Amino acid sequence: SAVISQKPSRDICQRGTSLTIQCQVDSQVTMMFWYRQQPGQSLTLIATANQGSEATYESGFVIDKFPISRPNLTFSTLTVSNMSPEDSSIYLCSVDFWGMNEQYFGPGTRLTVT
Amino acid sequence: GENVEQHPSTLSVQEGDSAVIKCTYSDSASNYFPWYKQELGKGPQLIIDIRSNVGEKKDQRIAVTLNKTAKHFSLHITETQPEDSAVYFCAAIFNAGGTSYGKLTFGQGTILTVHP
Numbered sequence: 001s002a003v004i005s006q007k008p009s010r011d012i013c014q015r016g017t018s019l020t021i022q023c024q025v026d027s028q029v030t031m032m033f034w035y036r037q038q039p040g041q042s043l044t045l046i047a048t049a050n051q052g053s054e055a056t057y058e059s060g061f062v063i064d065k066f067p068i069s070r071p072n073l074t075f076s077t078l079t080v081s082n083m084s085p086e087d088s089s090i091y092l093c094s095v096d097f098w099g100m101n102e103q104y105f106g107p108g109t110r111l112t113v114t
Numbered sequence: 115g116e117n118v119e120q121h122p123s124t125l126s127v128q129e130g131d132s133a134v135i136k137c138t139y140s141d142s143a144s145n146y147f148p149w150y151k152q153e154l155g156k157g158p159q160l161i162i163d164i165r166s167n168v169g170e171k172k173d174q175r176i177a178v179t180l181n182k183t184a185k186h187f188s189l190h191i192t193e194t195q196p197e198d199s200a201v202y203f204c205a206a207i208f209n210a211g212g213t214s215y216g217k218l219t220f221g222q223g224t225i226l227t228v229h230p
Contacts, residue, residue: 004157033218042203042220043158058217092157101146101207103218105157 002027002104004095010110013083020079021109023093028073031096033103034066038089049076049093083113116141116208120221128229133194135224137204138186146207146216147187149178152223153200162189194228201225 007022023032032049047055047068055068070076080087090110094103117140127133139147145166150158164171164178164187171178175194180187191198202224207216 042222044220045217101216101218102148102160102163104160105150107157 002029002095002097004093004104004106006091006093006106006109008109009107010112012112012114015084015113017083018079018081019083019111020077021091021093021111023076023078023106025074025095027097029095029097030099031103032070032076033094033096034068034076034078035092035094035105036089037092037108043092046078046091049078080111083111085113087111088113116217116219118204118206118219118221120204120224122224123222124225124227126227126229127194129194129196131194133189133191133198133226133228135189135202135204135226136186137188137206137221138184139206140185141206141208142182142185144185144206144208144216147178147180148205148218149176149189150203150205150220151200152203158203191226194226196228196230199226199228 003026005024013019034046035043037043045058046061047057049055049068049070051070065081067079090108092105092108094105096103120137148163149161151161152158162173162176162178164180175192177190204221205218
């Protein structure tokens with residue numbers, strides 16, 4: 001089965017700084033997504049990472065705060081910009097290999113903002 | 115709007131007992147319903163799913179049932195084991211605005227504890 005990896009696995013950052021999270025899949029995928037999971041909460045979709053075009057953001061999430069890149073079919077990045085303590089969460093990428101709505105998640109990046 | 119309600123929020127069972135988690139959804143057009151298991155410090159793992167053209171699906175000790183009329187679906191775990199202890203999330207696909215790919219919306223999660 002395909003492997004989904006994320007870097008970094010965790011980080012502690014100062015407020016006002018930015019962090020870029022990478023998601024790498026070892027095979028080409030149709031769809032890639034980014035989710036946020038606040039402490040003890042469920043998952044919320046941030047955006048769909050579109051290959052070769054701008055990401056599609058969900059209500060409440062904006063490109064200036066969460067810029068996303070997807071340069072090819074196996075890689076995407078999410079940047080959390082100008083961080084505040086409220087951004088402390090687990091950030092997860094997911095992929096849909098076949099366009100059948102089955103999403104598989106990476107291990108997550110645990111971000112703490114101080 | 116899009117909504118998935120999940121109950122209970124916590125569930126404690128003895129090893130060997132069955133566990134049932136229930137979810138209701140709001141959009142009658144939803145057609146895909148996955149269940150995820152999330153262990154501490156890990157990403158969610160897809161454990162079973164069901165599409166709207168079937169009423170039940172089983173995979174060893176886990177099963178999912180779907181009632182489209184009532185707009186609810188359930189996860190059943192039989193012969194529970196301590197390693198089943200985790201947070202379980204239901205989800206549903208909502209297709210907005212006629213797009214070909216829908217948005218996966220998650221329930222609030224159920225913390226399952228299986229006592230040896």
